[in-house]
Amino acid sequence: MGINWTGLVSACSAFFGIWLGHVAVRFFEARLTDIRPAMAVCIALGLGLWAGALFAPVAPLSAALGILGVTFLWDAFEFYRQERRVRIGHAPANPRNPRHARILAECPAATPLDLLDRDPVGRPVTSEEAVRLVSDDRTKGRVSL
Amino acid sequence: MNFFGISLGIVTLLIIGLGFAWVIRGERYFGYLWWPYVLGLGLVLIVASLFLSNDWASGVVGALGASFVWGATELKEQAVRAELGWFPFRKQKIHPPGAAVIRKWRAPHL
Known part of the structure; x- marks a missing residue:
């Protein structure tokens, strides 16, 4: 019986896509004064990876590009969700970021x-x-x- | 054109969405100390995916395994969220075998 690498590649793409996306969204959302360009970059990368998946010659490569593409597209939405978490105190605000400083001043639940x-x-x-x-x-x- | 990757990506998104639901419910009734078992289950699924000849089956089982590994790293934070009142808190938990030992280990989180 041969080994099918599609599952392992899918698992690694899903786990590291989520992990790196999670860390990167928290890092950049806390530091950027405007999150919209970052969201646009994530959407572009996600669609680019999906385009690559369409032309991948083998299943494991198509799986990796398809899953990483969807995690980037989700990360674009996560920027919005992360800012909302900061507003309600479910994620820490960065007082040195002017956007977060405004949130800290406007939202009673926000906290560093x-x-x-x-x-x-x-x-x-x-x-x-x-x-x-x-x-x-x-x-x-x-x-x- | 090869639609396999995009389709599997969308299925993976649904699996991860399901992961949010079971992490919330699972922590509420069973507690976060199950994390080593969940982690082990995820790793077993990933290894099992290597032996499935069908690409769809292998990909879905692999992604499911990854979602369990990810879920294991989310359980501790979910326990803290419930303590903070962000989610319903349930005092009675069904603890796993070896809970006293697991409590001394540092639970992983991303």
Whole structure:
């Protein structure tokens, strides 16, 4: 029985596409003063990869280009979603970014803290405790993976 | 023209969308400590995909495996989201075998 590499290539494309997309969207959304050009780049890259998938001669290459294309197209939407998360305090705002500084001034829930950057405690926590838990983790020198 | 890659990309997007749903529900009822089992299941599926001769079957099983690997890295953050009240919190969890040991390990997240 021969080995079919399509599945492994699909898995790697999906996982690394999601991972790198996730990290890149958070990184650039926090630093860019206007997210629209980044969204346009993601759409162009996604469509370019899809065009490549149409002409790929073998299934594994077509799969990789098709899956990476869809992750780039999704990342364009993720820029919008990430900004929304920042507005409601579900993602940290970067006070040095003028766009985020405006969000911090306009949206009461926005915060520069990453409230997810800690281990679970196994019970609901209040807003004040959530801030303290993140600060405690920072004091202990815990670093996110 | 070869529509296989684009079709598989759209199916992968649906699989990942399903991943959001099971991570939320799974963490609520079972807790985040299942992450090593979910990670293992994902890796088993990826290895199994190597032995499927049909390209569609191999691609879908591989993408499904990747979504489980990704889901394993999301469970801890989802537990924190529930504690923060962003999602419903359920105190009673069905813990996995070896939960006491797993608790000492650092759960991965992206």
